[in-house]
Amino acid sequence: MAEWLFHLCEQIEATSLGVFVRESIWGFPILVGIHIVGLVFSVGIVVWLDLRLLGISMTGVPVSRVYRRLMPLAFVGFGVMLLSGATIFTGFAASAYKNPYFRVKLIALALAAVNAIVYHTNIERRIDKWDRAPAPPVPARVAGIISIVAWTTVILAGRMMSYTLYMP
Amino acid sequence: MREQGVRQGDPESQVPSPERVDYSSVADMSSLFSAIEKSTVAMAIRDSTILTGGLSGLHLIGLTLLLGSALVSSAALAGWIVNDQPIAEVTRATRRASIVGLCISVATGLLLVSFRLSMSLGTRAFRIKMLTLAAAAVFHFTVYLPAARGRNSVVGRGLAGVLAFLLWFGVVLGGCAFILLE
Numbered sequence: 256m257a258e259w260l261f262h263l264c265e266q267i268e269a270t271s272l273g274v275f276v277r278e279s280i281w282g283f284p285i286l287v288g289i290h291i292v293g294l295v296f297s298v299g300i301v302v303w304l305d306l307r308l309l310g311i312s313m314t315g316v317p318v319s320r321v322y323r324r325l326m327p328l329a330f331v332g333f334g335v336m337l338l339s340g341a342t343i344f345t346g347f348a349a350s351a352y353k354n355p356y357f358r359v360k361l362i363a364l365a366l367a368a369v370n371a372i373v374y375h376t377n378i379e380r381r382i383d384k385w386d387r388a389p390a391p392p393v394p395a396r397v398a399g400i401i402s403i404v405a406w407t408t409v410i411l412a413g414r415m416m417s418y419t420l421y422m423p
Numbered sequence: 424m425r426e427q428g429v430r431q432g433d434p435e436s437q438v439p440s441p442e443r444v445d446y447s448s449v450a451d452m453s454s455l456f457s458a459i460e461k462s463t464v465a466m467a468i469r470d471s472t473i474l475t476g477g478l479s480g481l482h483l484i485g486l487t488l489l490l491g492s493a494l495v496s497s498a499a500l501a502g503w504i505v506n507d508q509p510i511a512e513v514t515r516a517t518r519r520a521s522i523v524g525l526c527i528s529v530a531t532g533l534l535l536v537s538f539r540l541s542m543s544l545g546t547r548a549f550r551i552k553m554l555t556l557a558a559a560a561v562f563h564f565t566v567y568l569p570a571a572r573g574r575n576s577v578v579g580r581g582l583a584g585v586l587a588f589l590l591w592f593g594v595v596l597g598g599c600a601f602i603l604l605e
Contacts, residue, residue: 284603285603287599287602287603288596288599288600288603291483291595291599292595292596292599294483294487295483295486295487295490295491295595296490296491296494298487298491299487299488299490299491299492299494300491300494300495302487302488302491303491303492303495303517306516311516312515312516312517312520313499313504313505313513313516315505315508315512315513316504316505316508316513320504320505321504324498324503324504325495325498325504328494407484410480410483410484410487411477411480411481411484412480413480414476414477414479414480414483415473415476415477415480417476417479418472418475418476418479419472419476
């Protein structure tokens, strides 16, 4: 465990925002509610782009159209989820740092982010060749599977984290 | 003779008053809830953080699938995704996914409240969530599904999609309220 990182987490917890999140009666419940709603919106939409990449759903609709129509809503959900998640973190940073499920959640989030970057910078560049194909090429399908696995892990680890945050 | 003996020894066989019937049914429900709460499965869930957390995660995955399906489906019904293809083709996967999401969230939800059934039913947020869930399920099967299959529906396609989404969103909000207020 990196000591300096743990001390940084302790300092984050000691900020006025961290104290508010931890000690206010309604602040924490409302933040968690917003976080869950943001997650349901973003992941609930992203999975449909992933299923299109896998050739499972909306196979008659071009991938680029599915992306254009659905992703703006998902981005709003991601923004809400990240902001509320970061705010919740300030209240429990040191406990979260020691929690194994939080680490799993962060790794899964990083995997989802890298997967999205690889998709946009590499796979999507040749989309004009497979945009209308009912079954996109293997790299696109792999990106879809990785995204579904990563987000499922984020949700499961997130819930496990909330049940085990203060366990020794 | 035997029947008489049973009647004489059984105070419940006296002339029933409405109050008595009510109390007895409440007692029956209480004993049923108590039996569910003390069942092996409920006790195992109560005593295991891994099981409770895992079920909670699966419950959220089910709700995510359900609400995402409702959102994408309502966009499709409103002609937002595509308007030159049969609507049943576009919404086929979302219809199936919404049923899968509903099954996952109901099954895991029942398991999650199995060890605190009486307490949960006494919570206003839980009762509101259950009422919203019932309304959403009835609307889903009677209005939304026919519209999503391209059949005649009592309301327009776009409106059916929007209402279905709002009702399922209400279930998620009720769930959040229940988690946070219990």
